[in-house]
Amino acid sequence: MRRTPNYLAGAGVFVWLCLVGLPLYVLLGATVQSRAEYTAGGPLSFPRTFSLSNYTEDFSNGFGRYFLNTVIVTTSVVVIVLLLVPPLAFSIVRHRGRSGPRVFRLFLLGLAIPAQAVIVPMFYVISKAGLYDNLIGVILPTAAFCLPVCALILTGAMRDITDELFEAMAIDGADTRRVFFQLVVPLSKGGISTIVVFSALQAWNGFLFPLVLTQSENTKVLTLGLYNFQTQYGINIPGLLAAVVLSTVPVLLVYLFARRALVQGLMGVGGK
Amino acid sequence: MTATASRAPRARPRPGRGVSPPGVARPGIGWAVPATLFFVLFALVPLVLVAVLSFTTWSGLGSPRFAGLGNWTKLFHDPVMIKSLWLSLLLTALGVAVQTPLSLLLGVWAAGPQRNRAVLSAVFFVPLLLSATAVSVLWRALLDPNFGVPAQARWLFGDGNLLGSRTGAIGVLVLVSTWQFTPLHALIYQGAARAVPTVLYQAAAIDGAGTVRQFFHVTLPQLRNAIITSVILMVVGGLTTFDTVLILTQGGPGTDTTITAFYMYQKAFKGFDFGAGAAIALLLVLVATLVSLVVVRVSGYDKMAGTKDGLS
Numbered sequence: 001m002r003r004t005p006n007y008l009a010g011a012g013v014f015v016w017l018c019l020v021g022l023p024l025y026v027l028l029g030a031t032v033q034s035r036a037e038y039t040a041g042g043p044l045s046f047p048r049t050f051s052l053s054n055y056t057e058d059f060s061n062g063f064g065r066y067f068l069n070t071v072i073v074t075t076s077v078v079v080i081v082l083l084l085v086p087p088l089a090f091s092i093v094r095h096r097g098r099s100g101p102r103v104f105r106l107f108l109l110g111l112a113i114p115a116q117a118v119i120v121p122m123f124y125v126i127s128k129a130g131l132y133d134n135l136i137g138v139i140l141p142t143a144a145f146c147l148p149v150c151a152l153i154l155t156g157a158m159r160d161i162t163d164e165l166f167e168a169m170a171i172d173g174a175d176t177r178r179v180f181f182q183l184v185v186p187l188s189k190g191g192i193s194t195i196v197v198f199s200a201l202q203a204w205n206g207f208l209f210p211l212v213l214t215q216s217e218n219t220k221v222l223t224l225g226l227y228n229f230q231t232q233y234g235i236n237i238p239g240l241l242a243a244v245v246l247s248t249v250p251v252l253l254v255y256l257f258a259r260r261a262l263v264q265g266l267m268g269v270g271g272k
Numbered sequence: 273m274t275a276t277a278s279r280a281p282r283a284r285p286r287p288g289r290g291v292s293p294p295g296v297a298r299p300g301i302g303w304a305v306p307a308t309l310f311f312v313l314f315a316l317v318p319l320v321l322v323a324v325l326s327f328t329t330w331s332g333l334g335s336p337r338f339a340g341l342g343n344w345t346k347l348f349h350d351p352v353m354i355k356s357l358w359l360s361l362l363l364t365a366l367g368v369a370v371q372t373p374l375s376l377l378l379g380v381w382a383a384g385p386q387r388n389r390a391v392l393s394a395v396f397f398v399p400l401l402l403s404a405t406a407v408s409v410l411w412r413a414l415l416d417p418n419f420g421v422p423a424q425a426r427w428l429f430g431d432g433n434l435l436g437s438r439t440g441a442i443g444v445l446v447l448v449s450t451w452q453f454t455p456l457h458a459l460i461y462q463g464a465a466r467a468v469p470t471v472l473y474q475a476a477a478i479d480g481a482g483t484v485r486q487f488f489h490v491t492l493p494q495l496r497n498a499i500i501t502s503v504i505l506m507v508v509g510g511l512t513t514f515d516t517v518l519i520l521t522q523g524g525p526g527t528d529t530t531i532t533a534f535y536m537y538q539k540a541f542k543g544f545d546f547g548a549g550a551a552i553a554l555l556l557v558l559v560a561t562l563v564s565l566v567v568v569r570v571s572g573y574d575k576m577a578g579t580k581d582g583l584s
Contacts, residue, residue: 009377009380009384010381012377012378013382013392016374016378016396016454017396020396020398020399020451020455021395023410023414024398026413026414027410039419042421043419043421043424080310083306084310087306087307088304088306088307090299090303091300091301091302091303091304092304094298094299095299095303096298097301099304100301100304103308106311106316107311110311110315112508112560112561112564113315113319113557114508114511114556114557114560116512116514116533116536116556117319117553117554117556117557118315118319118321118322119536119540119553120322120325120549120553121319121321122314122318123332123541123546124325124330124336125317125321127332140314141314141315143310143314144311144315145314145315147307147315176300180303201401204403205402205403205405206403207404207514208514212537212541223403226403226406226409227405227409229409230519235416235418235419237413237419240409240413241409241410241413243409244409244410247403247406248401248402248406251401252401255397255401259394262397262401
């Protein structure tokens with residue numbers, strides 16, 4: 001690494017920081033103003049009043065329902081990922097024979113499949129299964145599309161467990177299941193929290209599957225709610241931006257508390 | 273794709289060191305079955321089905337009917353379709369051209385020894401947390417011709433309706449995806465730059481290389497694999513952009529920002545022509561795979577599988 005700080009780069013970074021920060025400042029600033037004040041002052045003006053009425057108004061417009069639906073989808077996706085991925089990764093890392101790498105390659109292939117590629121057949125399958133306009137119909141494909149990245153992240157974490165530990169467990173006479181629950185799971189806690197955070201973020205921010213697989217007000221999730229607000233609200237920009245903030249608050253809270261796991265998860269997107 | 277090429281060898285279980293008793297703590301492949309079945313059912317079966325559906329006509333009700341090559345011949349004569357493909361490639365190329373240098377510089381900087389680095393990189397990541405929907409809604413509000421920033425700076429933006437012209441709309445799409453995804457790529461570069469051995473910089477410094485020369489002669493070559501990975505992610509991501517277009521431009525003005533992914537959605541879910549939608553989806557996957565393969569081939573990434581992985 002270079003030893004001396006690079007002031008030129010620092011200046012460039014500062015410019016980028018403004019580019020990132022300014023829209024976020026507008027986002028927060030606009031939501032605490034009244035609609036009239038925002039219209040008069042424009043997006044960059046400093047708010048003179050402070051009110052949370054934009055937020056309460058959003059909730060009376062159905063945002064509570066969307067919020068609940070998103071929580072249901074996110075929780076279910078995380079549970080599915082937690083049930084499926086650790087045994088999968090354990091098998092990939094420790095299984096002797098040819099099937100392990102083959103299964104792993106299958107999931108790596110999955111990394112390259114974009115959701116758009118399968119959305120038409122997904123609509124077909126989900127409607128035939130009678131799950132159209134049902135949150136279950138959103139949960140299942142969302143979870144399936146989390147699997148490749150999660151498998152990649154967790155196999156990476158599980159490979160770091162040394163052979164000696166497995167041998168020690170074996171000498172103690174532990175069977176495979178005990179090895180899994182008492183050695184593998186505790187030692188790959190870091191990887192597991194990363195996949196939890198990653199799949200939660202995917203599910204929380206998912207848009208395409210809910211867009212084409214649901215229809216009614218009762219099954220709407222936050223992202224769809226935002227999309228609809230934009231067309232309905234038209235010029236009520238503070239109300240709209242308050243909805244953006246509301247849809248993001250839980251993610252920001254997770255970021256504050258689990259920054260490490262999240263950053264690792266996102267690095268995982270780029271291939272570990 | 274690349275991931276398969278570069279990582280498959282690592283997937284092989286480590287050869288037993290001869291000490292551990294055979295079969296002990298070795299899970300059967302049964303442990304992988306539930307996840308694999310689930311994945312095959314919801315990702316791979318639809319991928320096969322999309323190919324089948326592309327040879328049928330289906331309105332979303334009833335059952336699909338076989339239609340031979342009908343969808344395909346229609347698509348290749350559809351000017352909007354052809355325009356949408358070029359547009360997708362253009363947007364992707366612009367995205368790569370803008371985001372790569374930017375995220376390289378940011379990532380390498382963030383890997384350096386500055387004390388304020390942690391705080392700054394914490395702010396950088398916020399755009400990544402927001403959903404594409406939230407990002408698009410936010411930017412649309414910011415760029416609103418009546419109440420947004422352009423309305424306040426007419427000397428700079430003319431009539432302020434940035435999304436009303438072809439150039440403006442394309443520019444906005446590039447800007448918004450840069451805002452959203454540069455942090456992710458910077459993160460990739462940051463990880464890779466940290467892994468560059470310090471010895472290389474010391475050797476370069478002894479040879480009298482300054483910061484700039486060190487960047488071009490040490491950092492950049494060492495980041496090669498990271499650059500390719502990041503570019504492929506940008507290509508696949510760029511070709512499959514959807515939410516942003518749906519919310520920011522609705523494909524307009526006219527069909528000037530109707531990229532392929534958005535055209536597929538329109539055909540299938542607005543025009544109820546699911547056969548055509550399936551054909552476009554398949555075409556999209558083929559183009560994305562093809563472009564990625566070209567990137568891999570041109571960069572020589574496939575021949576470097578044995579060298580140090582730049583991404584650890």
